[in-house]
Amino acid sequence: MNLHALRLFYTIARTRSVTQASEQLRISQPAITVQVKKLEKELGIRLLRPLGRGITLTDAGEEIARMAHRLFGLEQQIERFCGRVQEGEIGQISLAATYLPAHILLPNWLSRFKKQYEEVELVIHTTNSKEALRLLTEMEVDAAIYGGVPERMPEGVQMEELFRDELWFVVAPGHPYANQHISLVTMMQEPFVMREVGSSTRERLLSLCRTHNLPAPRIALQFNGLHEAIQAVIAGYGANFVSSLIVRDEVQRGRLCRVYVDEVELFNTIAVWTRAEDPLPMGARNFLEMIRSFKPYG
Incomplete structure (x- = not known):
């Protein structure tokens, strides 16, 4: 017709x-x-x-x-x-997020976004850094919100840094090194409580040892969850190497204490990873535009 x-x-x-x-x-x-x-x-x-x-x-x-x-x-x-x-007013956004942004940042971001775009459906895959990049490169998500920087840049993806936060060594208040200045060699003698293989922070700790020609630290306890690892340290066992965003409140409350390792100052990059040749749908672009204005400390 x-x-x-x-x-x-x-x-x-x-x-x-x-x-x-x-x-x-x-x-x-x-x-x-x-x-x-x-x-x-x-x-x-x-x-x-x-x-x-x-x-x-x-x-x-x-x-x-x-x-x-x-x-x-x-x-x-x-x-x-x-x-x-x-215009990105309806549709679906699928994101992969490593544990730091998923637990610390995304709840606030998603709440703010949904108030403006109520009819947009958001699907979040919380996982470690290795799996987050796999989901992105295999086109299972629109973007990955990533805490850390991989040692090798995957092909076909691009990174946009949002902000940086410090990486801290932390122990329980009763630990001999609580609030003390020590050497990296001494710190590496401590048992560590860390996330599973594939965690970007764990990889940063191992990279730090390689850079300073030190043996790999002893990972005495390993958890698949970030919260569990932190709680084990609060309970009094071992040390953790972690983003300050995660433990800042616990340090301020006195439930954890920093260990100041001489000549070591490391930062954690919070970034958005996208596929280089694949334009984002407007909904995802709106979301990224909103989180670019985020200030982590006020």
Whole structure:
């Protein structure tokens, strides 16, 4: 069916005038008449008939006009829907997040975003850094919110740094090194409580030892969860190497204490990773624009 001709007919049916339809559509009356006659021939039914100096609709024309009203109404709904998708007002955003941003940053970010874009669905995959980049490169998520920097830049992805926070050595308040200044060699003699293999902070600790030609630290306890690792240290066992964002409140409350390791000052990068050649959907772009304005300490 020629939808252009149907639209011309529908405008005639709505205005009950070829003249008014011509003015609205800015198409000459003869051109409209020719198109409607072609539509009648295509459908095999008559849509209009003369009435005095004007026209009226046949019974079939009246019914087709009603169906055309629903059709073009649906067309407008589709256009509005597509416009909202293009503006990022509806749709789905799928994110991978390592444990630091997932537990410390995302709850606030997501709350702020949902207040503005209530109809956008957000799916969050909380995992370690290695798996987060795998989900991104295999196109299972739109972006990855990543705490840390991998030693090797994966192909086909790009990083945008959001901000940096310090990496701290922490122990329980009763530990001999609590609030003390010690050497890295001495610190590495302590048993560590760390996350599983694949954690970016664990990899940073191992990299630190390699840089200073020291043996790898002894990972005496290993947890798959960040909270569990911190709680074990608070309970009095071992040390942890961790983002200050995670333990800052615990240090301020006195439940954990820093160990100041001489000549070691490390920072943790909080970044967004995206696929280099794959433009983000507008919803994800809106989300990233919002979190760019985030200030971690007020």
